[in-house]
Amino acid sequence: MSVKIALAGNPNSGKTTLFNALTGSNQFVGNWPGVTVEKKEGRLKGHKDVIIIDLPGIYSLSPYTLEEVVARNYLINDRPDAIINIVDGTNIERNLYLSTQILELGIPVIMAVNMMDIVKKNGDEIRIARLGEKLGCEVVEISALKGTGITEAVKKAVAIAQTKTVSEIKHEFCKEAEEIIQRVEDKLSGIVTDGQKRFFAVKLLEKDEKIQTQISSMPDIAEDIKELEEKFEDDTESIITNERYCYISSIIGDCVKKNRAGKLTLSDKIDRVVTNRWLALPIFAIVMWVVYYVSVTTVGTFATDWTNDVLFGDIIPPAIENILVSVNCAGWLEGLILDGIVAGVGAVLGFVPQMFVLFIFLAFLESCGYMARVAFIMDRIFRKFGLSGKSFIPMLIGTGCSVPGVMASRTIENDRDRKMTVMTTTFIPCGAKLPIIALIAGALFDEASWVAPSAYFVGIAAVICSGIILKKTKMFAGDPAPFVMELPAYHMPTAGNIFRSMWERGWSFIKKAGTVILLSTILLWFLMSFGWADGSFGMLEADQLDSSILAVIGNFIAPLFKPLGWGDWKMAVAAVTGLIAKENVVGTFGILFGFAEVAEDGTEIWGQLAGSMTAVAAYSFLVFNLLCAPCFAAMGAIKREMNNPKWFWFAIGYQTGLAYAVSLCVYQIGNIISGGGFGLGTIVAVILMIGFGYLMVRPYKESRTLNAGQKAMVPAR
Numbered sequence: 007m008s009v010k011i012a013l014a015g016n017p018n019s020g021k022t023t024l025f026n027a028l029t030g031s032n033q034f035v036g037n038w039p040g041v042t043v044e045k046k047e048g049r050l051k052g053h054k055d056v057i058i059i060d061l062p063g064i065y066s067l068s069p070y071t072l073e074e075v076v077a078r079n080y081l082i083n084d085r086p087d088a089i090i091n092i093v094d095g096t097n098i099e100r101n102l103y104l105s106t107q108i109l110e111l112g113i114p115v116i117m118a119v120n121m122m123d124i125v126k127k128n129g130d131e132i133r134i135a136r137l138g139e140k141l142g143c144e145v146v147e148i149s150a151l152k153g154t155g156i157t158e159a160v161k162k163a164v165a166i167a168q169t170k171t172v173s174e175i176k177h178e179f180c181k182e183a184e185e186i187i188q189r190v191e192d193k194l195s196g197i198v199t200d201g202q203k204r205f206f207a208v209k210l211l212e213k214d215e216k217i218q219t220q221i222s223s224m225p226d227i228a229e230d231i232k233e234l235e236e237k238f239e240d241d242t243e244s245i246i247t248n249e250r251y252c253y254i255s256s257i258i259g260d261c262v263k264k265n266r267a268g269k270l271t272l273s274d275k276i277d278r279v280v281t282n283r284w285l286a287l288p289i290f291a292i293v294m295w296v297v298y299y300v301s302v303t304t305v306g307t308f309a310t311d312w313t314n315d316v317l318f319g320d321i322i323p324p325a326i327e328n329i330l331v332s333v334n335c336a337g338w339l340e341g342l343i344l345d346g347i348v349a350g351v352g353a354v355l356g357f358v359p360q361m362f363v364l365f366i367f368l369a370f371l372e373s374c375g376y377m378a379r380v381a382f383i384m385d386r387i388f389r390k391f392g393l394s395g396k397s398f399i400p401m402l403i404g405t406g407c408s409v410p411g412v413m414a415s416r417t418i419e420n421d422r423d424r425k426m427t428v429m430t431t432t433f434i435p436c437g438a439k440l441p442i443i444a445l446i447a448g449a450l451f452d453e454a455s456w457v458a459p460s461a462y463f464v465g466i467a468a469v470i471c472s473g474i475i476l477k478k479t480k481m482f483a484g485d486p487a488p489f490v491m492e493l494p495a496y497h498m499p500t501a502g503n504i505f506r507s508m509w510e511r512g513w514s515f516i517k518k519a520g521t522v523i524l525l526s527t528i529l530l531w532f533l534m535s536f537g538w539a540d541g542s543f544g545m546l547e548a549d550q551l552d553s554s555i556l557a558v559i560g561n562f563i564a565p566l567f568k569p570l571g572w573g574d575w576k577m578a579v580a581a582v583t584g585l586i587a588k589e590n591v592v593g594t595f596g597i598l599f600g601f602a603e604v605a606e607d608g609t610e611i612w613g614q615l616a617g618s619m620t621a622v623a624a625y626s627f628l629v630f631n632l633l634c635a636p637c638f639a640a641m642g643a644i645k646r647e648m649n650n651p652k653w654f655w656f657a658i659g660y661q662t663g664l665a666y667a668v669s670l671c672v673y674q675i676g677n678i679i680s681g682g683g684f685g686l687g688t689i690v691a692v693i694l695m696i697g698f699g700y701l702m703v704r705p706y707k708e709s710r711t712l713n714a715g716q717k718a719m720v721p722a723r
């Protein structure tokens with residue numbers, strides 16, 4: 007029979023490092039069923055029958071974040087055979103808050119105090135045996151990074167799993183609280199097993215509604231709650247949190263000896279500079295500039311250009327063409343393979359080298375401990391409009407390419423913040439949108455220098471306004487997630503961990519390119535390449551795009567865009583081909599205006615474009631393309647990060663809807679300002695703007711405040 011061991015601990019306690027060390031490459035990474043929270047499972051190296059489950063990093067077993075709910079549902083319903091509670095030895099006091107809850111679950115627990123290498127280097131002392139006695143469970147010292155003590159820890163975990171040794175709950179709250187907890191425990195007889203009584207009794211006293219759905223019948227404990235609240239003159243949740251902290255302080259004094267004596271650790275010294283009020287932002291700007299410079303503009307661009315122009319330009323297509331010609335392949339099939347599959351998937355895979363370079367940097371910054379500081383620095387600014395400090399990185403990366411940008415949102419633990427970031431990151435103009443900006447600026451605005459900055463401004467404004475508006479909806483309402491992030495000690499990450507992290511992120515994208523993106527590009531290729539020319543249906547020449555099925559569709563949907571000022575089918579078709587890759591927009595215009603090939607900014611067609619629409623309409627077209635659904639590759643990334651069709655479509659619908667509304671307002675209002683006529687569209691635009699104003703200023707939805715435990719954890723330096 008296989009043994010299931012769950013790893014539970016705070017974020018940054020070293021769970022991933024331990025998990026990787028224990029499972030090696032025998033792991034499966036996915037998502038917990040139905041939610042985007044990462045799920046990792048693997049077999050213990052050399053022991054096929056021991057399964058290790060990495061639970062999401064959490065600070066407590068409360069129901070406030072999706073991670074907490076996922077972790078505790080697993081612990082309550084699936085009941086692993088044993089839990090390894092991994093505790094950051096450099097931050098033991100805060101970590102024990104979760105431990106006291108885990109010990110109440112009635113599951114065999116072994117505590118692994120991690121980062122012992124740092125603890126020792128700092129000259130601190132943790133009395134492991136004493137801690138074990140106080141907590142009532144076995145405690146071992148480990149260093150997940152160095153690999154010390156981990157074999158012993160897992161051996162002990164397997165042993166207690168096999169003997170089913172549930173630790174005795176040694177921790178006690180004050181007498182009055184214990185009496186009431188005991189009373190509720192008695193009422194739970196027959197409803198939950200004896201081992202689980204304390205956990206459920208405490209959670210029920212905390213008025214945790216989600217836990218009530220986990221038990222078959224709900225005992226009447228209203229009187230007990232009332233009595234507890236009256237005795238302590240506080241609400242039950244705060245009472246229990248305080249009791250936990252009192253208990254933890256009592257054992258810390260006995261078991262942990264800090265060698266501080268006014269001495270600052272190296273990490274503290276670095277932090278004095280890096281998180282300094284005045285230096286933090288400039289240092290951060292320099293670090294990100296280096297990352298960006300290397301991964302987006304130099305090495306990354308070189309690699310991506312090489313993949314696009316050489317590998318998928320000069321090498322693969324001619325080679326495949328030769329093969330196809332040599333086997334006398336039918337013209338349409340050759341077109342499908344070369345122009346559809348190879349070109350489409352090639353365009354997507356072209357991003358891969360750039361992504362890998364970027365992911366190496368991100369993995370490094372993340373695991374050396376700097377990313378935690380960045381989030382901390384940016385948090386104060388970002389929370390003002392409902393996003394987390396961690397949303398900044400995806401957006402910054404998104405200026406290069408939305409695909410790695412969206413994927414970088416993985417580092418955001420809080421589910422709501424992550425979804426919001428995934429939805430809004432693509433508003434920031436990516437590299438591929440720059441040619442569209444150059445085209446419009448050149449053709450209609452005399453290459454005015456304000457056009458490009460204004461595009462970034464529109465993107466940033468869309469992110470900020472979306473943050474404010476969405477946070478006020480029921481879907482995103484809730485506790486303003488506090489900044490409860492540990493600032494781990496700085497250290498040199500191992501190469502293995504960096505490459506593993508890079509590969510995990512990159513590979514999942516490559517898989518997407520092979521499925522959803524492949525199908526989408528084939529479909530679009532078909533719509534562009536077939537049509538009615540010379541009186542019959544068939545495959546078209548490259549310059550016959552205006553006879554294609556896509557043109558028919560373009561004609562059909564063009565009226566939709568009339569209120570936005572660009573109801574011409576060519577515009578509609580250009581916007582649709584932008585879904586393959588935004589660079590395509592300029593190329594499509596080129597073909598539609600009779601050029602087989604145009605420069606990146608479409609200089610050749612500036613004159614014709616200027617003749618076919620007004621400046622206001624062109625700007626509305628630009629805004630629409632900036633904000634609407636991104637390219638297939640980015641949509642693939644959104645789909646993966648959302649991990650739920652409903653959320654995916656909501657994101658795409660929101661982006662496109664917002665793009666439509668903003669473009670409509672730009673055109674209609676701009677038209678009035680530039681002396682155009684007043685019409686139905688103008689009225690709609692005014693109504694939209696009033697509605698928008700209302701959504702921005704209406705009050706936030708009622709939200710439950712956080713439990714005192716989380717508040718208590720906020721002072722992260």
Ligand code: GDP
Pocket residue numbers: 015016017018019020021022023024063120121122123124148149150151152372373374375494497499500
């Ligand atoms: P998780 O968020 O709990 O999965 O934590 P990670 O495994 O990502 O670890 C957080 C950081 O601590 C990473 O940079 C690790 O390399 C580092 N780390 C983990 N275990 C140890 C350890 O035993 N000693 C040291 N010095 N660093 C560690």
